[in-house]
Amino acid sequence: MGVEGIGASVVRKEDRRFITGKGRYVDDVKLVGMTYAHFIRSPHAHAKVKGIDSSAALKMPGVVAVLTGQQIVDDKVGNLICGWAITSKDGSPMKMGAWPAMAPETVRFVGQAVAVVIADTKNLAKDAAEAVVVDYEELPAVADVRSAIKPGAVQLHPEAPGNIIYDWHIGDEAATKDAFSKAANVVTLELTNNRLVPNAMEPRAAVADYDAAEEHYTLWTTSQNPHVARLVLSAFYNIAPEHKLRVIAPDVGGGFGSKIYIYPEEMVALWASKKVGRPVKWTGDRSEAFLTDAHGRDHISKAEMAFDKDNKILGLRVKTHANFGAYMSLFSSAVPTYLYATLLSGQYVIPAIYAEVVAVYTNTTPVDAYRGAGRPEASYLLERMMETAARQLKVDPAELRKTNFITQFPYQTPVIMAYDIGNFHASIDAAMKAIDYAGFPARKAKAKADGKLRGIGLSCYIEACGIAPSKAVGSLGAGVGLWESAEIRVNPVGTIEVLTGTHSHGQGHETAFAQIISERLGVPISQVSIVHGDTDKVQFGMGTYGSRSIAVGGAAIVKAMEKVEAKAKKIAAHALEASESDIVIENGEFKVTGTDKSIALPMVALAAYTAHNLPDGMEPGLKETAFYDPTNFTFPAGAYICELEVDPGTGKTSFVNFVAADDFGRLINPMIVEGQVHGGLAQGIGQALLEGVVYDGTGQLVTASFMDYSMPRADDLPSFKLSHTTTLCPGNPLGVKGCGEAGAIGASAAVINAITDAIGNNKLEMPATPDRVWHAIHG
Amino acid sequence: MSTVKLTVNGRAVSVDVEDRTLLVHLLRENLNLTGTHVGCDTSQCGACVVHVDGRAVKSCTMLAGQAAGCNVTTIEGLAKGDELHPMQAAFRDNHGLQCGYCTPGMIMSAVDIVHRHGGKLDEETVRQELEGNICRCTGYHNIVKAVLDAAGRMKVAQAAE
Numbered sequence: 001m002g003v004e005g006i007g008a009s010v011v012r013k014e015d016r017r018f019i020t021g022k023g024r025y026v027d028d029v030k031l032v033g034m035t036y037a038h039f040i041r042s043p044h045a046h047a048k049v050k051g052i053d054s055s056a057a058l059k060m061p062g063v064v065a066v067l068t069g070q071q072i073v074d075d076k077v078g079n080l081i082c083g084w085a086i087t088s089k090d091g092s093p094m095k096m097g098a099w100p101a102m103a104p105e106t107v108r109f110v111g112q113a114v115a116v117v118i119a120d121t122k123n124l125a126k127d128a129a130e131a132v133v134v135d136y137e138e139l140p141a142v143a144d145v146r147s148a149i150k151p152g153a154v155q156l157h158p159e160a161p162g163n164i165i166y167d168w169h170i171g172d173e174a175a176t177k178d179a180f181s182k183a184a185n186v187v188t189l190e191l192t193n194n195r196l197v198p199n200a201m202e203p204r205a206a207v208a209d210y211d212a213a214e215e216h217y218t219l220w221t222t223s224q225n226p227h228v229a230r231l232v233l234s235a236f237y238n239i240a241p242e243h244k245l246r247v248i249a250p251d252v253g254g255g256f257g258s259k260i261y262i263y264p265e266e267m268v269a270l271w272a273s274k275k276v277g278r279p280v281k282w283t284g285d286r287s288e289a290f291l292t293d294a295h296g297r298d299h300i301s302k303a304e305m306a307f308d309k310d311n312k313i314l315g316l317r318v319k320t321h322a323n324f325g326a327y328m329s330l331f332s333s334a335v336p337t338y339l340y341a342t343l344l345s346g347q348y349v350i351p352a353i354y355a356e357v358v359a360v361y362t363n364t365t366p367v368d369a370y371r372g373a374g375r376p377e378a379s380y381l382l383e384r385m386m387e388t389a390a391r392q393l394k395v396d397p398a399e400l401r402k403t404n405f406i407t408q409f410p411y412q413t414p415v416i417m418a419y420d421i422g423n424f425h426a427s428i429d430a431a432m433k434a435i436d437y438a439g440f441p442a443r444k445a446k447a448k449a450d451g452k453l454r455g456i457g458l459s460c461y462i463e464a465c466g467i468a469p470s471k472a473v474g475s476l477g478a479g480v481g482l483w484e485s486a487e488i489r490v491n492p493v494g495t496i497e498v499l500t501g502t503h504s505h506g507q508g509h510e511t512a513f514a515q516i517i518s519e520r521l522g523v524p525i526s527q528v529s530i531v532h533g534d535t536d537k538v539q540f541g542m543g544t545y546g547s548r549s550i551a552v553g554g555a556a557i558v559k560a561m562e563k564v565e566a567k568a569k570k571i572a573a574h575a576l577e578a579s580e581s582d583i584v585i586e587n588g589e590f591k592v593t594g595t596d597k598s599i600a601l602p603m604v605a606l607a608a609y610t611a612h613n614l615p616d617g618m619e620p621g622l623k624e625t626a627f628y629d630p631t632n633f634t635f636p637a638g639a640y641i642c643e644l645e646v647d648p649g650t651g652k653t654s655f656v657n658f659v660a661a662d663d664f665g666r667l668i669n670p671m672i673v674e675g676q677v678h679g680g681l682a683q684g685i686g687q688a689l690l691e692g693v694v695y696d697g698t699g700q701l702v703t704a705s706f707m708d709y710s711m712p713r714a715d716d717l718p719s720f721k722l723s724h725t726t727t728l729c730p731g732n733p734l735g736v737k738g739c740g741e742a743g744a745i746g747a748s749a750a751v752i753n754a755i756t757d758a759i760g761n762n763k764l765e766m767p768a769t770p771d772r773v774w775h776a777i778h779g
Numbered sequence: 780m781s782t783v784k785l786t787v788n789g790r791a792v793s794v795d796v797e798d799r800t801l802l803v804h805l806l807r808e809n810l811n812l813t814g815t816h817v818g819c820d821t822s823q824c825g826a827c828v829v830h831v832d833g834r835a836v837k838s839c840t841m842l843a844g845q846a847a848g849c850n851v852t853t854i855e856g857l858a859k860g861d862e863l864h865p866m867q868a869a870f871r872d873n874h875g876l877q878c879g880y881c882t883p884g885m886i887m888s889a890v891d892i893v894h895r896h897g898g899k900l901d902e903e904t905v906r907q908e909l910e911g912n913i914c915r916c917t918g919y920h921n922i923v924k925a926v927l928d929a930a931g932r933m934k935v936a937q938a939a940e
Contacts, residue, residue, distance in 0.1 A: 011871050018879030019867040019886060021814015021854035028813035123797065201818045201826060201880040201915050253816075253880030254915050286819035506878030506916045675874045675921060682918030706823035706913065714909035714919040719902065743918075 005519030006734075009671035013525060014510040023251040026205035026220045027283045034207070035064050037269060037282040038125035040115040040132050041291065042107035045141035045363040045699020046154065049105055049114055049134065057117060057131040062124035064276050066132060067268070068115045069102035077101060077271055078237040080264065082328040083479040086166050086337055089356070094166040097157025097361065099327040101237075101264035101271075107136070108156055108326035109365050110701055111291025116268055118276050122283075141363035141699035145300055145321045148362045156326060156361040165324055165359035166333070170341045170415050176354035179315030183306035187389040193377045194766045195298035195323065195693035196686075197709055198370045200505075202253020203284040204293065208269035212277065216244045221266050223249040224259045224503050225543020228480065230535050232262045232330070239270050242535075249533040252505035256683070257369040258293045259505065260545050261330040265292075290704040295693060296370020298323040299336065299377050305385050311393055313404050315352040318344060318381065322359050322367075329368035333359065338416075338476055339374030339464075339546075345413035346382040347424045347460045347637060348404040353414045363699040369545065371683055371744040372463070379461040383749035387457065388762055397458050397753070398432060417464060419635050422663065426725040428460060430661035431639040434721055440643065443656075453646040453777075454656070455758025461746035462637040465547035465738035468630035483629035484548070485541045486556035488517075488564050490622040492609040494588075494602030496523065498560075499531045501541005502553035506679075507740065508672040509549060513557060515668055516734070520561050521601060522587035539625065547738030550668060551634045555732040559626035567622060568604050574615045575599050575607060634729045634737040638662035640681075642750040646758045651774030653689060653755060655718035660746070662722070665729040665737040673739045674722050680743020681720055686712040687744075688751035692767045710767070783847045787812070788856025796843045803827045803838035805846070806853055814854040814883045818913070825912030828884035828891075829853045835891035837911070854883035857890070865932035866890045866925075875925030877916035885912050889926045898934045900927060 004010050017023050040052075054066035080099040087093060102113045114134055119125035142148045142156075148163040156163055180186060200222075207220040217240050223229045226247040233239045233247070252259060265282050273280040284292070300321045306314040322336035341355040372379075390397035405424040412418045432438075440456050447454035467473055470481030487499040496517055504510060509532065514525035531537055541553075565585060572590035573580040582593050591598040604622070607613060611620035643656040660677055667673050690710035694702040703709040728735030748766060756762045761776045784793045787810060794809045806812045806829065815838060818826035827838045830852040857864045866886050869875070876882040892908045893900065905926045906919070914922060 012874070014879075015871040015876060018876055018882050019854075019863065019870050020858055021812070021883050023814070023879045023882075025813075025816075025880065027817075028807075030811075123799070199915055201824065201878065201913065202816070203818070251879065254878040256915070285817075286821065286824070508877070671874050675877060675917060678918035678920040679877065679916045680918075683915075705821045706819050707821050711823075711913050711915070712918075713913065714923065715903075715906040717906075717919055719920055719923065720918070 004525045005515055006666065006668050008515060009669055010511060010515065010525065012508050012511040013514065014508065025202055025251045025253055026207060026222050029207045029220045031207065031209055031279040034279040034281055035118045035120060035276060036122040036125045037272060037280050038117045038122065038129045039113040039265065040117065040129050040134060042110060042112045042114060044107060044136055044138050045110050045143065046139040047107050047136040048139065049103060049107060050137050051135040052115055053133040054115070057128040060128045060131060062120035063128045064118040064120065066115060066117050067272055067275060069100055069104035072102050072268065072271060073100055073104045075271065076238060077267060080327065081232065081236045081330065082333055083330050084334040085477040086168055086333045088166045089169045094333055095160040096165065096328050097159045101267045109363055110699060111288070111365065113264055116272060118272055118280060143362055143364055143695040143697060143699040145323045145360045145362060148360050156363065160361055163361040165328065165361060167358050168337055169354065169356045171354040172352055172414060173354045175352040176315045176317055179352040180306045180317065183314055184309040185307045185393060187305045187385065187392050189303045189385050189388050191301055191381065191384060192765050193297045193299040193380055194687060196296045196370055196691050197290055197693060198256040198258035198293055198296060199289065199711060200254030200256055200258055203286060203289045204259065204263065204265065205283040206266040206269040207279060207281045208273040209279040210273040217270055217273070218246045218248065219266060219270055220248045220250060222252050222259050223247065224255040224505060224545055226503065226533055226535055227501060227540050228543050229262050233267065233270065237267050239267065247535045249503055255505045256371040257296065257373055257545060261294055261368060263292065286706065287704060290709065291365060291701060294329045294368035295325065295365050296367065297377060298367050301381055303381055303385055305389060307389065307393065311395055311400055311403050313348055313350045316344060316350050318355040320355070320357045322357060323362055323364065324359050325362060325364045325366035327366045329366040332366065332368045335369050335374045340378050342416045343375050343378035343462065343464060344382065344415055345417065346379065347406060347462050349406050350414065355415070364695055371680065372741045373546065375463040375741065376684065376745045376748065379459065379745045380749045383459040384752060387753040391762065398428060398437065401428060401458065401460050418632065420632055420730050421727045422635060422637050423725060423727050424460060424637060427637060427661045427663055428639040430723050430725055431641045431659050434659040434661065434723055435641045435643055435657055437641065447645055453648055453758040455646065455754040456641065456643045457750045457753025457757055459640045459746045459750035459753065461742065462635055463741060463745050464633035465636055466551035466630055466634050467546050467548065468552065468633060470629050480542065482542060483627055484552040484556040485539055485625065485627045486553065486560040487539060487625045488560045488623065490564060490605045492606050494605045496528045497531055498528065498557060499538045500553050500557065501538055501543065502549040503533050503544045507544065507549060507676065508669065512550065512668045512672055513554065516554060516557055517561065520565065521585060523601065547740040550734065550736045551732055551738045552628060552630055554734050554736060555630065556626050556628035558733045559628050560624045563624035563626065564622060570615055570618065571604050571607050572599050575613065630731060632731045634731060636662065636664050636737040636739060636742050638742060638746060640746045640750040642754040644754045644758065646755060646773060648777055651770035651777065653768065653773065657721065658718050659721045661725055662739065662742055663725045663727055664739040665726065666735040667724065668736065676739045677722055677743045678720055680741060681747045682712050682717055683744040684747025685717060685751055688748040688766050688768060690716060690767050781844055783843050785846050785848060786850045788852060798844060800843040801839055802841040802843050802846050805843040806838060812853050812855050816880055816883060818881065823913065825888055826881050826884040828887040828912065830887060830891065835888050854887060857886065864890065865936055866929040869925040869929035869932060873921045873925035873928055875917065875922045881912060881914045885914060885922060888912050889929065892926065893930045893933050898930060900930045902927065
């Protein structure tokens with residue numbers, strides 16, 4: 001490893017602009033003649049839009065236009081799409097209701113836009129919005145899954161009878177039934193995976209600029225995947241053909257999944273910029289984020305696990321109802337199916353699995369992928385099941401897990417996934433050692449003497465990252481391929497630009513990707529620039545989500561580097577009059593092995609561009625492109641253990657210790673990796689203890705601000721103890737697995753298992769607030 | 780409209796704003812100091828923290844007019860030229876930031892915390908004092924480390940002066 005190569009915890013190149021206030025986010029973009037958009041949103045969860053009177057608003061100062069849902073329909077802007085087709089168990093396609101960018105006739109959740117005011121300033125737009133009169137005819141609403149699937153429930157979409165989008169299944173029903181018939185013990189569990197709001201700190205925003213002379217649009221947007229945004233806006237929403245639409249995602253203040261999707265506001269901003277002939281800016285406020293950013297999770301599940309007399313798992317049966325909200329968001333359909341049920345084998349040998357998933361419409365904000373996306377739901381269900389089983393079977397929870405761990409790889413689960421490699425014993429052993437698992441009973445006894453209830457909880461997660469290969473996901477219904485691209489430009493003076501189709505919104509790509517180049521060529525990372533987030537600069541790419549950037553995007557960079565190096569070696573060999581096979585690259589120099597002859601990278605690059613003395617037939621230049629399509633998912637895995645105390649008098653939980661032992665394969669920058677784990681753990685712990693969306697019976701969002709929705713704050717969380725075990729991923733050239741979501745996937749079960757262990761009552765739902773915990777203790 | 784005269788990052792400025800203008804909007808929209816961010820609409824998140832006469836203030840809770848005559852420092856005014864403030868350097872060195880959106884407010888709050896507590900900071904105090912700043916990326920682990928690190932650096936810097 002070089003000083004700045006793979007494995008070095010170098011500080012981030014991108015930090016200087018952020019710590020000096022020079023980051024450039026979408027809301028920082030100002031254009032000449034810019035107007036400001038303010039959306040008029042439904043206060044009702046379900047209503048007919050009978051009419052919109054904007055006459056008073058149009059007379060107000062600075063008002064440029066008031067545009068309505070009917071106008072966007074009349075202009076043939078396409079409805080929002082869902083990009084993954086799921087087929088129900090009866091063979092029928094999923095049943096998708098129409099979702100126009102602004103509602104012309106019917107609103108189906110609080111916050112859905114019906115019109116937009118465009119004005120000279122943001123305040124004038126807000127003032128005018130107050131003067132727009134919308135005539136609603138309120139309809140009955142249904143805000144939760146159980147009510148939505150009852151016979152006679154309010155119907156949201158004519159396309160989806162019974163409010164059911166699909167009724168899907170996976171696994172072998174007969175084999176699972178057979179497994180249960182042979183069981184010595186059966187453990188059952190019912191649980192809810194609470195709905196969350198992603199709450200990236202930067203609210204979504206869009207600046208749209210239409211150039212009438214060129215018939216060309218530019219969109220600055222808070223996106224995790226600007227090329228996918230351009231594709232969808234172009235191919236499905238009819239905004240403009242791709243070559244007439246530039247999408248720029250500059251610095252983006254966190255995503256966590258919520259900025260994958262192409263939302264109505266970006267569509268409307270683009271459409272409106274042409275209509276009013278001026279640039280249009282929309283910046284959401286936090287209240288709008290709560291109402292309109294895709295929410296996460298929201299499952300209700302029943303699970304049963306069958307064990308033989310030796311506590312070996314025989315089978316698992318799961319039935320899950322997933323709340324989709326009022327419309328199908330872009331990747332919503334894939335989350336509770338191919339990202340959830342395919343992970344239900346966890347780290348365990350489970351010979352037979354059968355899972356059913358029913359997707360349900362309700363009058364709530366649409367739900368889609370949020371950090372982990374399906375995998376936290378699977379991990380939470382399984383890991384609470386293992387803990388519940390250990391208590392019922394009266395065995396140590398760590399021992400029960402070890403008894404059932406997969407130890408032979410590759411391992412084909414009964415639910416599609418083929419795990420390539422792992423060492424689950426190594427992770428759990430590392431975590432147990434880090435927390436002194438053996439010493440816990442003594443600590444528990446001491447805490448009891450002090451009047452505190454102490455508990456310990458484990459969670460052994462596995463996840464699937466870098467969804468791939470494209471052919472496989474296509475056969476499962478994905479509307480896109482999930483490869484990644486990279487372009488490497490060695491400039492004539494030897495500096496290097498790497499253009500990647502992934503997008504960094506906190507992950508540190510500008511540093512970690514440069515380290516890959518530094519490792520290969522021996523150049524300092526200051527000589528390397530990472531370019532991303534602009535469809536005019538970077539060729540097509542799929543963006544960042546699902547912990548895919550290093551495993552897929554990083555591998556694409558390696559593939560492009562191999563091509564660059566091959567050509568550069570030819571040039572060096574020609575210049576040094578040596579054999580190409582004798583050229584080695586060390587510290588930025590191309591050397592003839594066994595001699596003192598060498599040529600530095602800048603001279604090779606210069607030779608490539610002057611083209612005065614290249615090998616016969618060689619094209620000038622030193623720039624290569626690669627498209628990398630993985631052969632499999634990667635499978636990060638690990639063990640988390642939480643030790644905490646509960647005050648029986650108040651129900652308040654206090655952390656004693658939280659340890660994480662993760663296997664992410666090779667680490668490019670351990671400092672960045674650990675930062676990703678910290679953030680994921682905070683979101684998992686937030687789900688377990690603090691966060692939870694509440695709708696009232698009429699579909700009003702009760703938790704619609706930071707005053708009502710409990711975000712994890714610094715004093716809610718402990719410092720974490722992290723460690724790593726390593727099995728290199730055999731499926732990609734870097735041996736990496738991805739680390740962005742692990743913490744959020746594994747943490748919540750560890751926390752709840754620890755609380756239920758402490759209080760001796762397994763009936764506890766997330767978020768485990770002091771109120772809930774107190775009632776679980778005292779009844 | 781009113782004319783508000785104040786000092787921002789050491790420079791005297793005079794700005795014509797609507798009476799309802801918040802300090803954060805004066806900074807962002809009128810002075811183009813976009814390092815100060817808006818992350819919520821209920822004064823909870825702290826992304827907009829600046830220093831007003833040396834004290835940390837959420838600039839979304841203060842009318843621009845209330846800052847008349849005040850000395851305001853934003854994240855852009857914290858470093859001395861190319862020399863980072865010890866808190867800025869500590870955030871970078873401890874990986875106390877990821878997406879960077881909460882970072883300016885976090886740093887401005889943290890400087891105030893160190894000023895108020897001197898060298899007596901411990902982890903628990905830092906965590907309690909950061910209650911008014913929300914970060915969604917870091918889990919606060921490295922932010923807490925950065926603040927404690929910077930407290931030491933600022934003490935050393937102060938001793939040297």
